[in-house]
Amino acid sequence: MNMMHNTFAARLLAALLGGLAVGSAQAAIPIQHWTQPEGPGQGAQVWLIESPAVPMVDVRLEFDGGGRRDPADRAGLAEAGTLMMGKGVRAAGGELSAAGPPQGAKAPLGGSAVRAATSVGANNNAALDENALGEAWADLGAMFGGDDTTDRVSFSLRSLTDPDLLQRAAALAARVLAEPSWPEAVWTRERERMQAALRESLTRPATVASRAYQRAVFGAHPYGQAMTDESLSHISLADMQAWHGRTFLACRAKVSIVGAVNRAQAQELTAQLLARLPRSRDPKDCPSLPAVPEVSPLDKSADLRIPFDAAQAQVFIGQPGFKRDDPDYFALTVGNYILGGGGFVSRLTEEVREKRGLSYSVYSYFNPGLHAGSFSIGLQTRPDQAEAALKVAREVLARFLIQGPTEAELKAAKANLIGGFALRIDSNRKLIDNLANIAAHDLPLDYLDSWTEQVNKVTVADIRAAFARKLRADRMVTVVLGGK
Known part of the structure; x- marks a missing residue:
């Protein structure tokens, strides 16, 4: 060469x-x-x-x-x-x-x-x-x-x-x-x-x-x-x-x-x-792979305590969540932003960190995939504070599942999510990640164009109903490693 x-x-x-930027995010x-x-x-x-x-x-x-x-x-x-x-x-x-x-x-x-x-x-x-x-x-x-x-x-x-x-x-x-x-x-x-x-x-x-x-x-x-x-x-x-x-x-x-x-x-x-990969004789007849079973919902709660000599206790709360192509996706995404996905503006951060100083960082997230991924709340805290932090996190989740967000919380979440959407697609590298996500989960071709509209349509009732369908406060897994 x-x-x-x-x-x-x-x-x-x-x-x-x-x-490089791909042009106006609104286009x-x-x-x-x-x-x-x-x-x-x-x-x-x-x-x-x-x-x-x-x-x-x-x-x-x-x-x-x-x-x-x-x-x-x-x-x-x-x-x-x-x-x-x-x-x-x-x-x-x-x-x-x-x-x-x-x-x-x-x-x-x-x-x-x-x-x-x-x-x-x-x-x-x-x-x-x-x-x-x-x-x-x-x-x-x-x-x-x-x-x-x-x-x-x-x-x-x-x-x-x-x-x-x-x-x-x-x-x-x-x-x-x-x-x-x-x-x-x-x-x-x-x-x-x-x-x-x-x-x-x-x-x-x-x-x-x-x-x-x-x-x-x-x-x-x-x-x-x-x-x-x-x-x-x-x-x-x-x-x-x-x-x-x-x-x-x-x-x-x-x-x-x-x-x-x-x-x-x-x-x-x-x-x-x-060109070098094997190809089927009939383009309509691609050999199928064995089916992978779906994730089973939990039928009861579980509480696991793991002794570990560490400066910080690790706390996880959660259960199976939902598949990526679930119609509740946008309601759950917006709702979780309010619960624990929005960083310093989330309820979990307000109650666990700001009001009580029990943890520097606390979060929640859904991790959907081809099968039901997990819903998780996670935090780190001093070992002697683990039980107190766990109690507050559980209370915040239980209250959210019953009441859902307020209208003010929903308005703020939408503003943050929609305002930040341009940063999700402002380079070819980010576009290829989004496009591969569309391909992997067979999402509609207008998914990126309609994303802000779908977020904007979510109501408080939508969030409350979606969370009620997906999560059960009485069937959560709890793991505490290093607590006292």
């Missing part, structure tokens, strides 16, 4: 890392959506926001392969597999070659498939270890990496839209997605590192309390399981390969794109990114 071209690309990309944000047609990547679902002001593109590729699908005795498999996918690519057998793309593939952006196939190193099918792979990304001035959550696995690409750079970045990303080399020595090293980090984390009171709380709220559901030293020891490279094979099918991909590309270019970019 020409060194001057490489230096220019890297500097420009670094200057734009945070993304409409048109979202395009389609199913990738026959050919490479067929069956993938694609969402696009065109943002032509800056010559960059952000892509998020997501697959249903997160931690909730980990076998109980191999908790951490998705995390380990995602990590190891970035540790090298094997020598490929010709899915893409100098002869051109697979049958049915379109040429990549701004040039031929031949150039894209041969531009990373002397041979685009050559093996690359973790160091060579890192150098290849540095040479391109692009970024690509994986992440895993409980619900899904995602890979993010950020690149300039210069045709030559983007072709090569997409070709390299396609290899990482489809052709990890699974080096055994690297996994041995990484497993030891993960186990050491896990053991260190379990010396911290917040980690111990949080893990106990998750188990108590979710029970046997996968949302409640956590990686352990033992589960890591059970994970083999064969487990990762099997996980990869069942997860990474082109028809299962949800692809979110924000940047200086139009629909035709985005379709071609998607095809190139997914």
